[in-house]
Amino acid sequence: MRAVRCPFCEAPFEVSSRAINARCPKCTKPMRFEDAELNGFCNQNVTTMGTVRIGRKGVVRGRIECGSLVVSGQLDGTIRINGCCIVQPRGVLRGEIAARSMLIERGGSFEGTVEIGGGAAARPAA
Amino acid sequence: MAQHPQEPSTSQPTVIGGNCRLVGELFLEGSAIIHGQIEGQIEVTETLEIGEGGLVSGTVRAGAMAVHGRVEGEVYCTDALHLGSTANLTGDVFAAAFSAEEGAVCRGQVVIGQQAAEAGRAARGSGRDAMADAAAEEQVVAGHIEQGAPTSVSTSPNAAKSLLRRRPSILSTGPRSAAG
Numbered sequence A: 001m002r003a004v005r006c007p008f009c010e011a012p013f014e015v016s017s018r019a020i021n022a023r024c025p026k027c028t029k030p031m032r033f034e035d036a037e038l039n040g041f042c043n044q045n046v047t048t049m050g051t052v053r054i055g056r057k058g059v060v061r062g063r064i065e066c067g068s069l070v071v072s073g074q075l076d077g078t079i080r081i082n083g084c085c086i087v088q089p090r091g092v093l094r095g096e097i098a099a100r101s102m103l104i105e106r107g108g109s110f111e112g113t114v115e116i117g118g119g120a121a122a123r124p125a126a
Numbered sequence B: 001m002a003q004h005p006q007e008p009s010t011s012q013p014t015v016i017g018g019n020c021r022l023v024g025e026l027f028l029e030g031s032a033i034i035h036g037q038i039e040g041q042i043e044v045t046e047t048l049e050i051g052e053g054g055l056v057s058g059t060v061r062a063g064a065m066a067v068h069g070r071v072e073g074e075v076y077c078t079d080a081l082h083l084g085s086t087a088n089l090t091g092d093v094f095a096a097a098f099s100a101e102e103g104a105v106c107r108g109q110v111v112i113g114q115q116a117a118e119a120g121r122a123a124r125g126s127g128r129d130a131m132a133d134a135a136a137e138e139q140v141v142a143g144h145i146e147q148g149a150p151t152s153v154s155t156s157p158n159a160a161k162s163l164l165r166r167r168p169s170i171l172s173t174g175p176r177s178a179a180g
């Protein structure tokens, strides 16, 4: 099971880790839970409540809205994460980040604006 | 057997109590825990902890830093900065590593990495750099963030590409498409 929080009403609930679609048990809004991994050079926008992973060889630019984010390569963009943002030791993250929690490991780097907490990450993008 | 109050060694943190309010500059060799209020500049050569009731407004320079209270201003850490679930930080941050627990509030310009740590060091102009360098090389996970680990993600680039091709619903190509 994976613990999630509805981006619309903030209700916490659990979905199966294999679930692709689900509705919030409180506000009944639909959401998708697919995971994605991006590698190589790409300009990509992603919207999912699942995990987005930027692979070691990923050099990605785009707008990302996701449940959680793991950066092992390079990511430049506007990013809204409903859960945790992790930048791994060789990961490079730049841009505007809104997240519920954040971890930038030693050897990883980040440059940009951060908004953690304060309901910032919970607001779904227009 | 009454004991003489001894001068605290640098291994014992200096504690600034909740009933203390300090305006101006504070320099501490060693570690410190702040439960009170400080307005101005504070520099701590080792670990600085700001307790839940602590409030610091101004410029903060430290080795490692853990915040559970409130900080407004510029923060320079030559080591890791950790924000606990009760932390509230507004301002610019420079640190070698960074973690923020769920519940923490942080707003501002943030620069994390080796260069940021060096900026902190330059701002301090202090000596103990080789240690911080060595520490920054360690690939240690700082802090604890309670979130589920990502599940079942493929690692081969080609597999990932085909995966993405099969799942166009969650992806939309940006204005400039693939360059490589």
Ligand SMILES: [Zn+2]
Binding pocket: A006, A007, A008, A009, A010, A011, A024, A025, A026, A027, A028, A029
């Ligand atoms: Zn909901």
